[in-house]
Amino acid sequence: MTDLLRSYGRGLSWIFVSLTAFWILVLIVLPQGFMLETSLWDINRDDQLGMKIDRAYSDLGLLEYDVTAAAEADKPAIQAKIDALQSEIADLESQETDPPREYGIQNYTKMSSLHFMIFVKSIVYALMVTALALVVCYPIAFAIAKVAPPQRAALMLLGLVIPYAINELLRVYAWLMILDYQGVINSVLMWLGMVEFADKSWIPFLEYSGSVFVALIYAYVLFMIFPIYNTVDTLDRNQLEAAKDLGASTFKIHWRIVIPHAKPGIAVGCIMTFMLSVGSYSVPQIMTRGKSGDWFSQLIYRQFFEAQSWNVGAAYSFSLVLVCLAFILIMMKVFKVGIRDIAK
């Protein structure tokens, strides 16, 4: 703090501190906090409430009639009843407009078995996407960093960036066109005489979860390649040559030298890919178009915009945060990297 103050004086330091505080509080901590809070209650709506209010009003009408007809001596007693009834009505009505909140973890525990299955499926698929993306990307990252001559490596990097500058939705949409009922693959199969469009004997790729899988990998491979590339790139080429010179096999060189060096990059790549896959709304939304099973992110979307149950949606959303957090911690433990190595 004194360092900051001495260099930048009170004015600038105050600006830096307050902007950062604003960012942390208003954009990060408070939204997450309110989401957590929202996930911890639901509204206990009394189904009988409307009927109770109606009954109270009719009672009130009767009493008001009574009070005009009654003898002077009875009036105070009836008036007292009217007052009591009126306050009861006010109470019931406030319950209707602002129903009481019931706090607890019910939004988490009462997840239906269907939703829970989707939750688990999304995690398992995201893990598989991550593992597969790692296998697919590692050779590419290594080739660009250490095998290709500089000019070609630059060209390959450009080749990687171009598809990623194109919108995620459009990239996924391209796969939709390939896997659609009358898409590229089915058309090729028809040309080979294996399927027929006329009797709809095409292969319904989009109804398989595998299509989401393919598109997820396509959508997020870059997030695996770049972190790995960045770490492998810093590896001294002499180490590889020394190992080769000592007669190490290709497998051994990678297992003993390249991969240990690339650990932080692999960890980051896996974290990013997993996080993007498990939380992806766009990819399943486009690929399935409601024709195959839901993805957990779609479930969350529907809680907000179709079922209007924000409390449940918040709980599902927070579950997703916990899953990502757990994954990050596991990766940090497994690869023995610190928070500073992550997110570079």
Added chain:
Amino acid sequence: MRGKDVQLRDVVMRFGSFTAVQKTNLTIEAGEFFSILGPSGCGKTTILRMVSGFMEPTEGSILIGGDDMRGLGPAKRPTALIFQNLALFPLMSNWENVAFGLEARGIDKTARRAKAYELLSMVGLEGHEEKTPAELSGGQKQRVAIARALAVEPAVLLLDEPLSALDLKLRQHMRAELKEIQNRTGVTFIFITHDQGEALTMSDRIAVMKAGVVEQVDTVDNIYANPKTPFVATFVGENNVLEGKVTRADAEYAAIETPYGEVRGLNQDALTAGDRAMLFVRPERTALVNGVIPENHFEAAFERRDLEGAYVNLFFRGSAGPIIVHQPNIGMHGHLDGNTRVGFNARDALVMRAGEVDND
């Protein structure tokens, strides 16, 4: 005369439990070329940063021209600092660098440009005004840094080993140039260095520091001729050292017991018999015994001879350690071999209380 005096009163600087500067009192006269000399980590840079305002002393006060500087940041002090790596702004042209302090004071562009051009010509950089620092040589960058510091018309110029990055020839040239600029401007110069040659050639007075303590403040001549501590004696210039117990002492001379027998020198610390003492004698006051026999003399084995140009270094090894003799190179190199007798006069040697010496 534009310079101001700088006073350190009971200044102490601590970083946590580490004391970088022990209680120090120091007065630097206005218009003086003052050097603070010491090995790295002795606290000299800390003093510089306290004077320039980048640090506040833990205790005590710093006065410039009689004004207490406590609470004033570097921008508010009448000092300018020339950094070790010069810290020229790489994205600005040379004249913009020089004019930076004026720009910060809100002086309009034509005026500050004129001033910057004038200062650059004063340091001999006409024609380089519109270039960037990256296009200049090391010595030219040095001059831009000096011009930039002088542009704010400081009363005190602080120099943090600014010559250390230059090669030897240029360094010697810049010494003369710095001294010249100091004479012309009358600004107080406080020069930080670990190079005793630099300090001796340029300064009026020198403070020698060791481990956060100012060991001696004196004129250049006195620092060299009358060092007050074993550290100063060995850090500034070279000295032959003999160590032993005092056997006899009077007001003027003290004799110590060494493997060569009793040797005698000036008794500067008023030592008495039995004290542990060190005797220092400069190599140029040590000679080969030849004809006239000096009071102190002994045998030592000749090891080698280094030619330094104007003089010759002769290395010997006696039973109490190495002995160096500097001889003017006047073409008399007799054949040296085996054991040779070397010696020195008692009035050329200093006997002082034993202490820590510079080991380099």
Added chain:
Amino acid sequence: MAVTTADGTIGPKARADKGGIAWSSVILNCYIGLFFIYLFAPLAVMSLAAFNAYEYPSVTQWRGWTLHWFGELAQDDRILQGIVNSLTVAVGVIVVALPLGLSGAMILTRLNSRYNNMLYAVLVSPLLMPGIVLGISTLIFWGRAGVSGGLFLTVVAQASFVASYCMLLFMARLQRQDRVLEEAALDLGASSFFMFRRVTLPFLRPTLITGAVISFLQSIENYNTTVFAIGGDWTLVTEIGSRFRFGLSPVINVIGVLFVLVTIVAAVAYTIHKERERKRKSIR
């Protein structure tokens, strides 16, 4: 482990490896080729369909070349408005995210406290959280304050994570800064504002530009966060998203073609610029 025979020549194991290496490079090259086909083929399919006269996006049912869908796009008001909205949001995100990212980076690089790692973790956490979560939490929080979904909330939700990107960029740059330059400026009598404007900001200028470009791209591209925060409004991307539900049309492919064209032009321009810079430097 080198297998060396008694006479010192390289043994059969190493020789076999040499042969293996030649093979492995062939395999690697094939693999790279396949990988790039995998990357680009879908884009080619998508682009081609934009020129097909058939009203359902397809490349296999070819009804002849046409530019009809381009004209259709030019008259599609929702898409055009979506582009305007996307640009508005992107500018808003740049304005919010750059100062936040810079402040965070300043504090993290200038502050040496025990809490640094924790602060760092909090400030990068939006990058490690699924996009939908950011959209949802923003929607809930601002909903409580009476602000409902729309362009404003979209800016806020996107800025929360785009600022993290900016912060990482600024931190990388600040770590290479020579702090002595700032001290020199102060010593010459500069106020901290003046020093910041004249010394620190010029040093950060390249990063400010990169940060703005990356913020812009991230914002334009974003769907997962935006779809929750956008409310009744729409951006180009959410509009495309909703088109997938309500009938596909080659107009979307036309947008895809335009994206591809803009990207390629930008990539080529960038490469030429880089090449020129390299030449200019080598002349010096």
